[in-house]
Amino acid sequence: MTDTLIDPARSALLLVDLQERLLPAIDGGEQVVAAADWLAGVAHELELPIHATEQYPERLGATAGPVARWVPASQCHTKMHFSWAQDPSRAGVRLPEQVIIAGTEAHVCVLQTALGLQQLGHQVFAVAEAVGSRRAADRDLALARMRQAGVVIVGAEMVAFEWLQRAGTETFRRLLPCLREGWQPTA
Numbered sequence: 001m002t003d004t005l006i007d008p009a010r011s012a013l014l015l016v017d018l019q020e021r022l023l024p025a026i027d028g029g030e031q032v033v034a035a036a037d038w039l040a041g042v043a044h045e046l047e048l049p050i051h052a053t054e055q056y057p058e059r060l061g062a063t064a065g066p067v068a069r070w071v072p073a074s075q076c077h078t079k080m081h082f083s084w085a086q087d088p089s090r091a092g093v094r095l096p097e098q099v100i101i102a103g104t105e106a107h108v109c110v111l112q113t114a115l116g117l118q119q120l121g122h123q124v125f126a127v128a129e130a131v132g133s134r135r136a137a138d139r140d141l142a143l144a145r146m147r148q149a150g151v152v153i154v155g156a157e158m159v160a161f162e163w164l165q166r167a168g169t170e171t172f173r174r175l176l177p178c179l180r181e182g183w184q185p186t187a
Contacts, residue, residue: 006125006154006162010096012049013040015071016084016103016110019054020061025134026104032132033064035156036102038178039130040070042160045175049096051075053084055109082109085116098123100159102130106142114151125152127159 015036023029043050052063052071057078063071081087099122103110110131114124126146133139147153160179164172172179 004098004123006098006100006159008046008048008163008165011098011100011163012051012096013043014084014095014099014101014103014113015040015050015052015063015067016101016113017053017055017060017105018064018067018103019057020064022055022060022104023064026132027134027136027139028132029104032102032104032130033066035127035130037066037070039100039102039127039156039159040067042163042175042178044070045178046163046171048163049075051077051093051095053077053079053087053089053103053109053113055079055082081112083112083116084109085113085120095122097121098125100125100127100154102127104131105133105138106131107133107138111142111146114146115149118150123152125154125159127156128153129156 018033018036023033026032040050050070054063063076077089079087079089084090099117101110101114101124114126117124128143131139143153
C-alpha cells in the first residue's frame, strides 16, 4: 500500500552506489551526498539498518566517505547487476518491508533496484533530493517513472519525521539540533 507512513520498526535505508569516482560526474552530486549523509545520520541515531551497494568498486571506487561512516562493513554490498534486487550479493540479506532508497544513478541503478525490490514485495520510498544522475533530465525521468510504478517519492525531512513519529521523546530531543537545521543544500 503506497499511502502508508514510514514505520521505523519496518524500514531500512539503502544507499545505492554513492561512490567516490562516480559522484563528481553527478549533476548536483555534492547535494545528493549531503542529503544522503544527513538521512543516514538520522537512521544511525535511531539504530535503523543501513545498507549500501557499490557497483564495480574496482572502477568506480568505494562509497564516499561522508556516507560510508554510517554503513557497517557487513552491510556494504559489491554488485555487478544494475539492480541490487537481482544481484547475487543480495542473497541472504533480509530487508524489512519498507526500503528507503537514495543514491546514483537515478535512471539506472536506483530505478532498477527500486522496481526490483517492489517486485520482491517491498514498499519502496525514493528520497528525491538524495538521488542523482549525470544529467538532471535523467533524474527527473527516473523519479517520474518510479512514481508511476508505485514507488513513493519523499523528502529527507519527511522520512526523518516519520521515523521519529512524535515529539517530546528523548530521541527527539537528542536529534532536535539536526532537525532544526534540517537538510540544507550546499551553497
